[in-house]
Amino acid sequence: MSTFTSVRRAGTALVASALAASLVAGASPAQAVSPTSPAGHGAGWLAGQLNAKHLIHNGQFDFDDYGLTIDTAFALDAIGGHQTDVAQVRKALSQHVNSYTTGVDFSSKAIFSGAVAKLLVLAQTTGGQARSFGGVDLVRRLALRVIASGPSKGRIQDKEDAANGITDSANAIGQIFAVRGLLKSGQVNGSAALTFLLEQQCSNGSFRLNFAANKAAPNQGCRQGDAADTDVTALAVIELASVAKGHGKLQDALRAATRWLKGHQKPNGSFGGSGPTAAANANSTGLAGWAFLTEGLCGAARGAAGWLSDHQLTANLSGTPLAGERGAIGYDNATLNAAQKDGIVQETRDKWRRATSQAAPALLVLSRCKP
Numbered sequence: 126m127s128t129f130t131s132v133r134r135a136g137t138a139l140v141a142s143a144l145a146a147s148l149v150a151g152a153s154p155a156q157a158v159s160p161t162s163p164a165g166h167g168a169g170w171l172a173g174q175l176n177a178k179h180l181i182h183n184g185q186f187d188f189d190d191y192g193l194t195i196d197t198a199f200a201l202d203a204i205g206g207h208q209t210d211v212a213q214v215r216k217a218l219s220q221h222v223n224s225y226t227t228g229v230d231f232s233s234k235a236i237f238s239g240a241v242a243k244l245l246v247l248a249q250t251t252g253g254q255a256r257s258f259g260g261v262d263l264v265r266r267l268a269l270r271v272i273a274s275g276p277s278k279g280r281i282q283d284k285e286d287a288a289n290g291i292t293d294s295a296n297a298i299g300q301i302f303a304v305r306g307l308l309k310s311g312q313v314n315g316s317a318a319l320t321f322l323l324e325q326q327c328s329n330g331s332f333r334l335n336f337a338a339n340k341a342a343p344n345q346g347c348r349q350g351d352a353a354d355t356d357v358t359a360l361a362v363i364e365l366a367s368v369a370k371g372h373g374k375l376q377d378a379l380r381a382a383t384r385w386l387k388g389h390q391k392p393n394g395s396f397g398g399s400g401p402t403a404a405a406n407a408n409s410t411g412l413a414g415w416a417f418l419t420e421g422l423c424g425a426a427r428g429a430a431g432w433l434s435d436h437q438l439t440a441n442l443s444g445t446p447l448a449g450e451r452g453a454i455g456y457d458n459a460t461l462n463a464a465q466k467d468g469i470v471q472e473t474r475d476k477w478r479r480a481t482s483q484a485a486p487a488l489l490v491l492s493r494c495k496p
Contacts, residue, residue, distance in 0.1 A: 157206030157207075158489060158493075162491065162492050163434055163485075163488040165452075167204070167453070167454060167485025167486075167488060168206060168207055169451075170438075170450065170452030171201060171452075171481055171485065174474075179217040180217050181197055185475065189221070191218060191221055192240070193475070193478060193479065193482070195243055195244065197482050198210075198211050198215065198247060199247070200481070200482040200486050201214075202251055203415075203489070204485060212252070219253065219259035221259070222258060222259040226240045226244060228289065231289065234286055235284055235289065237294075238282060238295050238303065239283075239294075239298060239299025239300075239302065241263060241266050242299050244258070244263060245267055245306035249310070263306075264306070264307075268314055270283070270284070271314045273317075275341065276340070276343055276344075277341070277345055279314065279318045279321030279322075280321045280340070281318065282295050295336065296334050296335050297325045297332055297333060297335070297361075298357060300321065301322065301361050304368070305368055308368045319374075319375060322361075323375070323378055324345055325346065325347055326382070327353060331353030331354065332347075333347050333351040334399070352399050352400070354398070355386070356409055356412050358382045358385060359386060359409075359412035359413045359415065359416040361378070361382055362379050362383055362419055363416050365379060366419050386417070386425075390425060394427075395409075395429070396409040396412075396413045404457065405457065406457050407457065407484045408484065410432055410433055410487070411454070411484025411486070412483055414429030414487030417490075418486075418489060423495065426494060427490050427491070430491050433454060433484050433488060434488065436457070436458075437452065437453070437455075438451055438454075439451065439452075453469065454480050454484045455480060456476050456477070460473070460477070
């Protein structure tokens with residue numbers, strides 16, 4: 126997973142990043158787990174990261190990170206026990222719809238399709254009014270970002286702004302959210318969006334992250350040599366399982382994706398991402414573990430949770446540099462070791478927040494799946 130291309134863009138758009146793919150809105154549990162369980166501690170720490178405005182604020186670069194705020198709400202909603210926090214986040218985000226989904230804050234008419242799709246799913250899964258969220262019809266705004274004909278029919282695309290150097294950065298992460306949001310809202314072009322997404326699945330069951338560069342090319346699907354993306358593959362399973370009923374091809378695709386994930390789990394239970402994040406990390410392991418839990422694969426899910434547990438701050442931390450940080454999950458061994466020496470500092474807090482929002486729900490398996 127790559128970092129955001131810029132701080133300004135990070136505050137407004139969902140970009141091609143598995144750090145940004147912590148964006149999961151899995152089904153909410155029927156009953157919240159104990160706040161003293163591993164998942165409960167993770168949720169408690171995440172809730173404590175919300176500021177007085179009920180947003181995640183990036184102190185290093187001084188901006189409200191709406192995307193990471195949504196990630197946090199998704200994790201709290203999945204784990205349970207934080208309904209008030211989730212409702213407050215939803216209300217706060219409804220006041221910043223255009224700031225997150227468009228370029229209005231920097232005098233641009235750009236519209237970011239992935240951000241629209243993600244916010245739509247947030248509204249749908251947390252009790253918001255998707256057709257009047259902060260006065261914006263998110264369903265319509267997203268539907269207008271779906272290509273209606275040609276080889277790329279069903280693909281989401283950003284509204285570009287060449288004058289400000291903003292080009293189309295839509296990818297499979299946003300497409301997954303778009304499929305869920307459009308199918309849930311009964312939009313006609315939801316089926317086309319699904320068909321295009323399934324073209325991004327490779328023959329081995331994995332999904333790729335990036336679309337074809339040329340929207341007019343005859344072949345818009347996964348091609349030989351395209352990199353498999355652990356995070357995107359797991360995200361598809363988590364997000365789309367709840368809307369797969371009645372869609373046989375989607376059900377088959379999710380089974381194939383799950384098989385691919387299971388075949389790529391390391392002996393210690395962990396997963397790596399793609400490219401520079403190929404080494405074991407909490408973001409990829411968290412998503413994969415959550416996908417296994419979604420599909421009822423308790424053994425594989427517990428394996429992932431075991432690795433995550435080893436990277437979660439636990440026990441009594443008072444009197445240490447990590448006092449007050451119980452429940453947070455470190456991205457990898459190096460991140461964990463550095464924090465044990467220096468604490469979670471302003472420059473590293475963003476990384477901890479992203480890892481925990483993605484990984485904490487995977488720890489639910491320790492309370493809900495028998496060995």
